[in-house]
Amino acid sequence: MPEMRFQIEPLDASFGAKITGIALADLDQAEFDALYQVWLDRALLIFPDQHLSNEAQVAFAKRFGALEFDLAPISNVRKDGSVRRDDDKDDVVKILKGNMGWHHDSTYMPVQAKGAVFTAHTVPSQGGETGWADMTAAYEALTPEMQTRIADLSAHHSLYYSQQKMGFKSKEDGSYSGYGFHDDAPPLRPLVKVHPETGRRSLLIGRHAYGIPGLNEQESETLLDELNAFACQPPRIYHHHWQVGDAVLWDNRCLMHQATPWPMHEPRVMYHARIAGDERTEFAAPA
Numbered sequence: 582m583p584e585m586r587f588q589i590e591p592l593d594a595s596f597g598a599k600i601t602g603i604a605l606a607d608l609d610q611a612e613f614d615a616l617y618q619v620w621l622d623r624a625l626l627i628f629p630d631q632h633l634s635n636e637a638q639v640a641f642a643k644r645f646g647a648l649e650f651d652l653a654p655i656s657n658v659r660k661d662g663s664v665r666r667d668d669d670k671d672d673v674v675k676i677l678k679g680n681m682g683w684h685h686d687s688t689y690m691p692v693q694a695k696g697a698v699f700t701a702h703t704v705p706s707q708g709g710e711t712g713w714a715d716m717t718a719a720y721e722a723l724t725p726e727m728q729t730r731i732a733d734l735s736a737h738h739s740l741y742y743s744q745q746k747m748g749f750k751s752k753e754d755g756s757y758s759g760y761g762f763h764d765d766a767p768p769l770r771p772l773v774k775v776h777p778e779t780g781r782r783s784l785l786i787g788r789h790a791y792g793i794p795g796l797n798e799q800e801s802e803t804l805l806d807e808l809n810a811f812a813c814q815p816p817r818i819y820h821h822h823w824q825v826g827d828a829v830l831w832d833n834r835c836l837m838h839q840a841t842p843w844p845m846h847e848p849r850v851m852y853h854a855r856i857a858g859d860e861r862t863e864f865a866a867p868a
């Protein structure tokens with residue numbers, strides 16, 4: 582185990598840690614290797630007071646693997662600086678609100694994301710927390726009967742499905758790039774995922790999951806609602822109240838996350854670097 586030169590303070594939850602005494606923009610290989618092991622162990626790492634530039638955020642994220650897409654603003658501010666109205670016809674607002682449901686990133690794509698580096702640039706006066714939920718602890722807390730029931734079940738994952746379920750039509754006014762809305766058949770993913778690096782089992786569920794083969798529509802929805810409601814409860818959840826300069830790293834293979842509401846006339850600007858999943862372990866065939 583490489584020498585630890587930073588401090589690790591576990592969060593008050595089944596997962597996660599706050600890391601201090603570290604500069605993410607300037608990590609040597611030994612520090613990175615140590616940090617990687619802590620990340621696999623805790624899944625969510627919170628780094629206060631980093632103030633990463635866009636370039637430094639991308640460079641740090643790339644140490645975990647190729648990125649799924651270039652740095653994306655998660656923001657209600659337009660390029661000209663104006664704040665988007667809280668308007669359910671605005672494509673960006675619809676995605677921001679949709680992401681208030683618990684989810685894993687990119688399960689609706691052929692390759693699920695490995696993780697993400699997320700940074701806070703402009704934060705609202707209240708609200709706007711991001712929550713994470715520990716799907717490893719959730720799986721382990723299920724009854725043996727439920728573990729057996731879901732052992733061989735899978736679900737389809739689709740952004741069309743999850744946005745429509747919240748009453749949002751896709752691509753209405755053209756202000757959102759449309760990433761994630763694709764016309765291939767939706768991937769079919771097992772409900773129980775084995776982590777490719779730790780070997781631990783976790784639930785793979787969330788708002789994009791639906792249509793379990795072998796169950797009718799109602800049975801499928803009831804089971805997924807039950808699993809989601811059970812999984813996202815203390816001590817398996819943590820909500821972070823952002824300060825400007827915070828950076829966060831999460832493992833998308835075993836955590837879900839959600840945005841939370843804020844007064845949307847106030848600007849909120851975050852940057853998201855999404856680390857691509859390994860095709861050998863995160864690919865799911867369309868079905």
Ligand SMILES: [Fe+2]
Binds near residue numbers: 680684685686838
């Ligand atoms: Fe997300």
